[in-house]
Amino acid sequence: MTVASPGPEHHFVHRIGWLRAAVLGANDGIVSTASLIVGVAAASPDRSIILIAGVAGLVAGAMSMAAGEYVSVSSQYDTEQADLDKERQALETAPEAELEELAQIYAMRGVEIGLARQVATQLMEHDSLAAHARDELGISETVGTRPVQAALTSAATFSVGAILPLAALALVPVSHVIPVVSIASLVSLALLGAISALVGGAGVVKAATRVTLWGALAMAVTAGIGALFGTVI
Numbered sequence: 001m002t003v004a005s006p007g008p009e010h011h012f013v014h015r016i017g018w019l020r021a022a023v024l025g026a027n028d029g030i031v032s033t034a035s036l037i038v039g040v041a042a043a044s045p046d047r048s049i050i051l052i053a054g055v056a057g058l059v060a061g062a063m064s065m066a067a068g069e070y071v072s073v074s075s076q077y078d079t080e081q082a083d084l085d086k087e088r089q090a091l092e093t094a095p096e097a098e099l100e101e102l103a104q105i106y107a108m109r110g111v112e113i114g115l116a117r118q119v120a121t122q123l124m125e126h127d128s129l130a131a132h133a134r135d136e137l138g139i140s141e142t143v144g145t146r147p148v149q150a151a152l153t154s155a156a157t158f159s160v161g162a163i164l165p166l167a168a169l170a171l172v173p174v175s176h177v178i179p180v181v182s183i184a185s186l187v188s189l190a191l192l193g194a195i196s197a198l199v200g201g202a203g204v205v206k207a208a209t210r211v212t213l214w215g216a217l218a219m220a221v222t223a224g225i226g227a228l229f230g231t232v233i
């Protein structure tokens with residue numbers, strides 16, 4: 001570690017939350033729609049069937065992302081609120097025990113017990129619920145307050161991703177669908193991985209390679225299964 005540059009260093013963890021959600025949504029949209037298109041194209045060279053499968057994949061995926069996100073954010077919110085209610089009650093009924101509990105938490109993190117009690121006392125005078133929420137429950141800010149917004153964002157980012165392979169499908173003759181959709185999707189995945197790594201301050205090549213390999217694997221597997229079913233049926 002160097003201490004050459006004075007001033008605060010730049011951290012990226014705070015930006016990761018929404019960015020990660022957006023990139024994951026778009027990734028899912030690209031990978032699942034492209035895989036569906038490639039799989040169906042490997043089974044049947046019928047343009048309208050491939051297109052229906054792709055559009056159905058977009059709608060189903062967007063709805064499933066929205067539902068999943070809504071449920072996950074709502075249940076996280078409910079859990080947080082239940083924990084905070086319990087804590088609020090404990091602070092009213094047993095403030096002494098709660099003060100000691102907080103002091104023990106700081107002591108366990110390496111603060112000498114006398115000082116830990118002092119810190120706990122001052123923090124609880126400032127905002128006792130916030131102190132317990134943060135240091136005992138690990139809730140620094142309630143993130144799960146907007147399930148509808150989270151659901152819509154997820155559905156939107158998935159759809160943006162899903163449109164890329166659908167557009168590639170629309171632009172080429174049916175005989176070229178598999179290579180063009182695969183390559184266009186892998187390039188989009190690599191770009192998306194690189195952009196998110198750049199914004200998040202992580203390694204660009206590593207991020208792009210990781211996401212591209214998983215996308216290639218998904219498409220290869222569905223293409224294989226599609227080809228198998230196409231010859232069997």
Ligand SMILES: [Zn+2]
Binds near residue numbers: 087
């Ligand atoms: Zn407590």
